Amino acid sequence: MTIRTRFAPSPTGYLHVGGARTALFSWLYARQHGGTFILRIEDTDLERSTAESVDAILQGMTWLGLEYDEGPFFQTQRFPRYQEVIRQMLKDGQAYHCYCSKERLEILRTEQMARKEKPRYNGKCRQGVANPPAGVMPVVRFKNPHDGVVVVEDIIRGRVVFQNSELDDLIIARGDGSPTYNFTVVVDDMDMNISHVIRGDDHLNNTPRQMNMLKALGFTPPVYAHVPMILGPDGARLSKRHGAVSVMQYRDDGYLPEALLNYLVRLGWSHGDQEIFSIDEMIKLFDVTQVHSSAAAFNPEKLLWLNQHYIKDGDPKHVAHHLSHHLGKLGIDPSQGPDLIEVVKAQRERAKTLAEMAINSAFFYRNFDSYDAKDAATHLKPEVEKPLTQLRESLAALPRWEAPTIHDAVSGVAEAQGLKLGKIAQPLRVAVAGRAISPPIDVTLTLLGRDKTLERLDAALEHIRIQPVTA
């Protein structure tokens, strides 16, 4: 059997982490079986769908690396096909026109709720309407069976049984003739030969209706896998008020796509005690049937930890590639300064995000505007003028500008002055980096280069001389 999975977002917003997770699961499933992954844009809601959202979703998929083999297909371009199926169903008596007004339906719903019943269409027009009211564009409803049950053999939920008596005749075409969601899904899954539908469990209740329509059309339903939703850290359904839910927001905040993917794959699924999964490992080890049936809460701290891990252990070249995007946002051109890959190697252990790393690395590429006030007050004091002056001479005289010789020079001056290394390294650090945070001082100076180092040392000495002696 050929495996064909699909991701079918509606373009009414950005790609959010919940969607990204179901997309990942579908993609993984297709990849591990040598199958096909299809992207389908469900834009039948003309009111809410936007081209910007389509772009945002495509962009998110690309950034995550979830490449699709077919698509993107747009449902709005398949209207003729839906009309064709609707006509056929009407003709075969599997669907019928309904002239009930929205108002009447609303009253019906209210009455049913008052009677503590599940609100549903009562089938008024099901047997045909003798005198269709003039000027009313009827909707088309699917004739759902009255009796029997629909059994969903969900590969992550297990067997779920629905009574047909609980289901009503859903609308498959609006008054204006446009098809509705539950219907287009059925036609598309059928036409696209989808073998496995992996989607959010908010669709579990739609499944029996879809299966009934598939059956009416003579098509064997695909295998279903309903993955639980993602909850916010507070246990409520994940939403915008929980902060970042957009995939692209994570890019902008300095996350690596592999970190997000790794975080998402471990949400509701595990492989023993393993926490770190490369894409290849995910493809090899992921098992949809083992996905938890309970909802999982999104934990930003753990994502951050994973991001740090990938920054720290990832290929420096790869990290540098993504870092340059963030340096660019700071107005920095990484080609004007030390080799970015070397900067990454120096900084990788001290940043949880690329945005943070960019800020921490800015001083390599441009002069800082001012010293961190607290760090300057602590370290750029009159008593370091002498050691720093001596250090300046020592550094200026070095035959070669490389880490070991720089280190020897710094510790040599410290020793000569009877100071611990930190007593000289810290002022030096503030002098060149603007604050008391940087990679090891010898590495920092090596990357910064001799000219800038001496230049900034001179500026620091000047700063020490002109500051008021009251301190």
Place this chain on the structure above:
RNA sequence: GCUCCCAUCGUCUAGUGGCCUAGGACGCUGGCCUCUCACGCCGGUAACAGGGGUUCGAAUCCCCUUGGGAGCGCCA
């Protein structure tokens, strides 16, 4: 309200009847390392929602309660 789904540390999870005085990870926290910030290393904190069964034996199976979630649209 009705239907469906779910329930192990704060969070993600291991666990599929004895290996569990419940393991790992994030977080938090004590210590070590140290030129800063970090990384790393060692240690600590903390859970089977409650009640009934089944069984020689239950976190694991069944039922009930409670608590969460989803659906019930001419939205997807």
